[in-house]
Amino acid sequence: MKPKTCNCQNPPILSSNFTKKFIGTDTTNGRFGEVSIESCKQCNAKWLHYFVEYESFSQSARWYRGLISEEAVPNIIPTNAIAYLKSLEWHLFGGSYFNSTGERGSGNISVDLYKQYILGSLNENEILISEFENIQKIGILNVDTLNIDWQPTQILNNNGFSGFSQKIGEQRFTFFRHKNKLNILAETQLIEIDAETESHLKRVGTELVFSISKNGTVLFEQRHKQIESIVPIKDDPTPFVEAEDFDLRILIHNVLTENGRRDRMFNTD
């Protein structure tokens, strides 16, 4: 027989079942997380409660609550609340961000928006990119280290990307603009696109052979089958869906060869 647990452990959580003591605001990373201790009126269990919401973003509200011991209560301060929650074997979480009135989780706690929103802007050497096949998945590309820091949570509002990234075969391609110049990052090889840069794309059977050259010298060449929509394009009822929407190499090639597109790509001005 399952041991009977108090209602305070079973979402949905009713605030009227608790007495709430506000501890303070956690301003780590510029967030305003409200930290409180709630006592269950039925079983007197102590819950560490964390709530954060980003006003300019709809569906950004989220809360976490974790059961803590009576002895731990005096140790809780706003800035260690997240660490406490993370250290617990399990917690409850919910809110509009998760589109949930509450469920059980463990470990991962997602309370930050993205770095660029927190800091107002990215560092000089950082740009915001998205995964080509899932534009809600965002990453921060450091143009000095060429490392992509994929963000743990999906983006809420997708605007202002400076690049797209897609893994094609064994290679990850990232096509991005930095300091007003387009670049291609092919795995670890960085190619800055200038007037002399040429793109070549040809079909060999089901494969595409893609290469970039400068002044007649081939800088890289890659061969892999075309990444396609699950729905064949000719049967796709969605207007304007094109091959370049699925295979980043085709997009790069079109941008580099079609009149005027080099200037417009990832240009938010």
Ligand SMILES: [Zn+2]
């Ligand atoms: Zn209870």
